[in-house]
Amino acid sequence: MTRLLLRRLLWMVITLWVVYTITFFLMRAVPGGPFSSEKNVPDSIKRNIEARFLLDRPLYVQYFHHLGTLFHFEVGPYHIPYVWLDFGNSYRQEDFSVNEVIAQGFPVSASLGILALVFALTLGMTAGVVSAARRHSMFDVSFMVMATLGIAVPNFVLASVGIIVFVFALDVLPAAGWGTLWQIVLPALCLGAPFAGYIARLTRTGMLEVLGQDYIRTAYAKGMRGKRVVVHHALRGAILPVVSYLGPATAGILTGSLVLERIFLLPGMGIHFIEAATQRDYTLAMGMVLVYTLLLFLMNTLVDLSYALIDPRVKIE
Amino acid sequence: MPPEEPQSKRTYRASIAPAEHYAALLAEAKAIKGVSLWRDAWRRLRRNRAAMVSLWLLAVVSLLAILTPLLPLQSPIETDLASRQFLPPGLDTVRLGQREELKFTGGSLVQELARFDAEIADLKSQRATASPDERKALDDQIAAKLRVEHPFGKLWHKPGPVTRLIIRARLAIFGDWSLPSLCGTDHLGRDLLARLFWGARVSLIVGVVATCVSLMIGVTYGALAGYVGGWLDNLMMRIVDVLYSIPFIFVVIFVITILSEESIKARLESYGIDRIVVFYILIGAIYWLTMARVVRGQVISLKNEQFIEAARTIGAGRSRIVLAHLIPNVMGVVIVYLTLTIPAVMLFEAFLSFLGLGVTAPDVSWGLLANEGILVITPIKTFWWLVLFPGLTLALTLFALNFLGDGLRDALDPRMKNR
Numbered sequence: 130m131t132r133l134l135l136r137r138l139l140w141m142v143i144t145l146w147v148v149y150t151i152t153f154f155l156m157r158a159v160p161g162g163p164f165s166s167e168k169n170v171p172d173s174i175k176r177n178i179e180a181r182f183l184l185d186r187p188l189y190v191q192y193f194h195h196l197g198t199l200f201h202f203e204v205g206p207y208h209i210p211y212v213w214l215d216f217g218n219s220y221r222q223e224d225f226s227v228n229e230v231i232a233q234g235f236p237v238s239a240s241l242g243i244l245a246l247v248f249a250l251t252l253g254m255t256a257g258v259v260s261a262a263r264r265h266s267m268f269d270v271s272f273m274v275m276a277t278l279g280i281a282v283p284n285f286v287l288a289s290v291g292i293i294v295f296v297f298a299l300d301v302l303p304a305a306g307w308g309t310l311w312q313i314v315l316p317a318l319c320l321g322a323p324f325a326g327y328i329a330r331l332t333r334t335g336m337l338e339v340l341g342q343d344y345i346r347t348a349y350a351k352g353m354r355g356k357r358v359v360v361h362h363a364l365r366g367a368i369l370p371v372v373s374y375l376g377p378a379t380a381g382i383l384t385g386s387l388v389l390e391r392i393f394l395l396p397g398m399g400i401h402f403i404e405a406a407t408q409r410d411y412t413l414a415m416g417m418v419l420v421y422t423l424l425l426f427l428m429n430t431l432v433d434l435s436y437a438l439i440d441p442r443v444k445i446e
Numbered sequence: 447m448p449p450e451e452p453q454s455k456r457t458y459r460a461s462i463a464p465a466e467h468y469a470a471l472l473a474e475a476k477a478i479k480g481v482s483l484w485r486d487a488w489r490r491l492r493r494n495r496a497a498m499v500s501l502w503l504l505a506v507v508s509l510l511a512i513l514t515p516l517l518p519l520q521s522p523i524e525t526d527l528a529s530r531q532f533l534p535p536g537l538d539t540v541r542l543g544q545r546e547e548l549k550f551t552g553g554s555l556v557q558e559l560a561r562f563d564a565e566i567a568d569l570k571s572q573r574a575t576a577s578p579d580e581r582k583a584l585d586d587q588i589a590a591k592l593r594v595e596h597p598f599g600k601l602w603h604k605p606g607p608v609t610r611l612i613i614r615a616r617l618a619i620f621g622d623w624s625l626p627s628l629c630g631t632d633h634l635g636r637d638l639l640a641r642l643f644w645g646a647r648v649s650l651i652v653g654v655v656a657t658c659v660s661l662m663i664g665v666t667y668g669a670l671a672g673y674v675g676g677w678l679d680n681l682m683m684r685i686v687d688v689l690y691s692i693p694f695i696f697v698v699i700f701v702i703t704i705l706s707e708e709s710i711k712a713r714l715e716s717y718g719i720d721r722i723v724v725f726y727i728l729i730g731a732i733y734w735l736t737m738a739r740v741v742r743g744q745v746i747s748l749k750n751e752q753f754i755e756a757a758r759t760i761g762a763g764r765s766r767i768v769l770a771h772l773i774p775n776v777m778g779v780v781i782v783y784l785t786l787t788i789p790a791v792m793l794f795e796a797f798l799s800f801l802g803l804g805v806t807a808p809d810v811s812w813g814l815l816a817n818e819g820i821l822v823i824t825p826i827k828t829f830w831w832l833v834l835f836p837g838l839t840l841a842l843t844l845f846a847l848n849f850l851g852d853g854l855r856d857a858l859d860p861r862m863k864n865r
Contacts, residue, residue, distance in 0.1 A: 144691045155700045281845035283793055285800050286837035289820045293828050384695045388800060406699045421693045
């Protein structure tokens, strides 16, 4: 277990480093820098600014300098040493360091993402279990058509239809903005819909496979009620594909939240990221990319670990 | 007296059927056609109604997209802020070139084109009799006229030579008549139906080209890793693992912003590379990871099969084993994965266009159209047709692709053989 975690940690560092390097050189590949569009700056001052941010030095010097200033080693309470990452100051946003921008945007994006995942899991698994248990029934057919629809309809189309129906026509949900839980219900539903569809189909396939096995027949033969067999015996075996799908689903939700934050004007990380990328706010964009990579990596690791909890046959190597 | 044949041999000879019998058996064996995997799969696919409907739908959509310049559609880029803004779907006919601001002869594209062609022909006849100096000047004049003043340039965005020819054919068949705005018009008065058709071309090409790129990279990478094995396989798969953890949308956004830079755009265009082309390749270049994994897994499980051993014993070389024995056996999985990659890629294109990072005006794609629809949603008035139609076309196409992919997976599943 410890060995696995240590190895994962090593891979995480490597991944982050790769991402950092790719991002760094990609950003620097663009001609001009964040200050090249400043107007009415005397040449000497411009040179000073560039010298301050090392923009006049060769690329590799900048690379190692920035990589060096990224890490801060400190000794915390109880003499536990720890590392924290300082992404520096934003090149564009006044009065904010990158860490502050992330600290503000993260809770918004995280609540949106978590709510979307919760929706996707509850809706998807319920639909999947019901359609497998009542195979070829009305429920089964309609749930599976809905699941395929959810997968095929892009979330921004869903969002626009949702706004027209729930906000303007029925007037039951607020249109946009951030502050209350109600305001992220619609975005989270739209964000979670495609994943709910996938999860429903994965659950159904898994359930059908498990329901045909001998131990399920044994359970029925012992006189157990159908509901208990399905929930206690079958679901546990059927859930594994769903769990392994959570890794890709997280990546998809991160991507999708870029779009939905924009439609529903949520002040999350996604909006900041797109602005940072188009405005060439090097430090902010770098910070965002690293945070997203970290999230994805952590989620993948969690998924791998949870295998062992669900399926005792899987040994953690 | 000849030696007596042993009893057993005599009965053996008697038991052998006459040669004709074997000839008949051979003929019969030759007449039996083995059912190949593909034929069998096709038979199963044909029985799957949802997949067949999807297949037909996709065929029709692709055909319409290819034939778009030939169809009697309005101009996809002509704006009319004065009188055609936000028209709901209607049946009022529109003639090409009727808008007064275009200043076309007789308010008709056909007449304007005839006038323009006559003008060019006139210049060309002048050129035939001109002195070499004047000839040079006239050449420039003709080229400039064709580039700037051609009436097609006002109604279509940079039509290529083939497209121009097809548009001429369309004018010969339908004249100025074009379909009414069946899907309404947008905030600049452009016809949504025409934009949907022209957008289909971009969206579908993205799907196909990007998927082909991902196919090439993924299959080569996966087959190499799987076939060579050992430390190379290990290294290559670790690289894939690392790449899996990278949220690629961010990399793409970076690259797109880099490519949007004026100087880089100009340099690319000097090589004749459009930004859209780079965009296709870029999307393809990030969707190969799963393909590589799938192919590798297949190759590893196949390469120890007996038929590969058999090929090796009769002296087949490495490349022959890979090309003639491994790749065809991997094709089934690859095709299934392909039909599921196309919708994913199209969706990704729509995403990026939606964020303003993919296809940009005056090019159109379905994602861009959906974005334009969402931008004009207001509490006061919803222009539902601008949301509904782009969303519907996109969703329907993706729906069909998903169904077809599922159908193909079932059809190509060897466990379903002869069922």
